[in-house]
Amino acid sequence: MSRFKVITFNELDSTNKYIKENLDKLRDFDVVAADKQLSGYGRMKRDWFDDSDNLSFSILFTVNLSERTGLITQLAAASVQRVLESFGVSAEIKWPNDVVVNMKKISGILVETIITGDTARVVLGIGLNINNTTFSSNISSIATSMKLETNNVFSKDRVLEKLLEVLEVNLNQFFIGTDEFLEICRNKSTIIGESVYLSKNRLVEVIDIDYLGRLEVIENGKRLAFIGSEVSLNNLYNK
Numbered sequence: 001m002s003r004f005k006v007i008t009f010n011e012l013d014s015t016n017k018y019i020k021e022n023l024d025k026l027r028d029f030d031v032v033a034a035d036k037q038l039s040g041y042g043r044m045k046r047d048w049f050d051d052s053d054n055l056s057f058s059i060l061f062t063v064n065l066s067e068r069t070g071l072i073t074q075l076a077a078a079s080v081q082r083v084l085e086s087f088g089v090s091a092e093i094k095w096p097n098d099v100v101v102n103m104k105k106i107s108g109i110l111v112e113t114i115i116t117g118d119t120a121r122v123v124l125g126i127g128l129n130i131n132n133t134t135f136s137s138n139i140s141s142i143a144t145s146m147k148l149e150t151n152n153v154f155s156k157d158r159v160l161e162k163l164l165e166v167l168e169v170n171l172n173q174f175f176i177g178t179d180e181f182l183e184i185c186r187n188k189s190t191i192i193g194e195s196v197y198l199s200k201n202r203l204v205e206v207i208d209i210d211y212l213g214r215l216e217v218i219e220n221g222k223r224l225a226f227i228g229s230e231v232s233l234n235n236l237y238n239k
C-alpha cells in the first residue's frame with residue numbers, strides 16, 4: 001500500500017507554499033495537490049504558469065541532511081520522465097529540474113528544504129503540463145504539454161496516481177542509499193556531451209551527472225562539479 005496521503009484543493013496560491021505554511025499540521029508523505037495554483041513558482045522565484053489543465057502537487061517528507069539531498073530533484077525528474085514515456089510522450093531531462101520534449105518544457109521540479117539541526121523537511125513540488133493547449137505569451141514558444149505532444153486528453157488523476165507510484169519506488173531507493181534513477185537522468189540528459197553556458201559567460205563541456213546528482217563539467221581543462229542551486233544554464237531552449 002502506498003504511504004502517500006493525497007489532500008486536494010480546488011485552488012491554492014502554491015502547493016509548496018501551503019506545505020511550508022502548514023508544516024505543523026501535515027505529516028511526512030502527505031501530498032498536497034491543487035486543481036489550480038494562483039501563484040505557483042519555480043526556481044529563482046520564477047512564475048510557474050498554471051491553469052486547471054496542469055497537474056500541480058507537492059510532497060512532504062523528512063531526510064537526514066547529507067550531500068545526497070541533491071539527488072531528490074534528480075529522482076523526481078527521472079520519475080516524471082518515466083511516467084511521460086509510459087503515457088507515450090518521449091521526454092528528456094534538462095538538468096537539474098526541467099523535463100522537456102523537443103527542448104520545450106513540459107514539467108518543472110522545485111525542491112525546498114526547512115532545516116532543523118541535522119534533518120530537513122523536504123517539500124518536493126512538481127508541475128506537469130497535461131491538457132494545456134495555450135500558455136502565457138512569455139513562455140508559449142518554450143512550453144508544451146502531454147496533449148500538445150500527442151493530441152490526446154489525459155486524466156489528471158490517473159497521471160498523478162502513476163507518478164506517485166513511480167516516485168514511491170525512487171524515493172525508497174533514495175532512502176536506502178541507492179540511486180538507479182540516476183541512470184535515467186544520464187541516459188535522457190539533454191546536455192551530457194554538450195557545450196553549455198553556465199551562468200551567462202562560463203562555457204563548459206558537460207561530462208556527466210555524478211553519484212550526488214551534480215553536473216560534472218570541464219572548464220578550461222579542469223574538471224568541476226556543480227550542484228543545481230549553484231548554476232543556471234543559459235539559452236538551452238533556443239539551441
Ligand code: BTN
Nearest residue numbers: 014016040041042043108125127
Ligand atoms: C521550475 O520550473 O523552476 C520549477 C517549477 C515547479 C512548479 C511546481 S507546481 C507545484 C509546486 N508548487 C509551486 O508553487 N511550485 C511547484
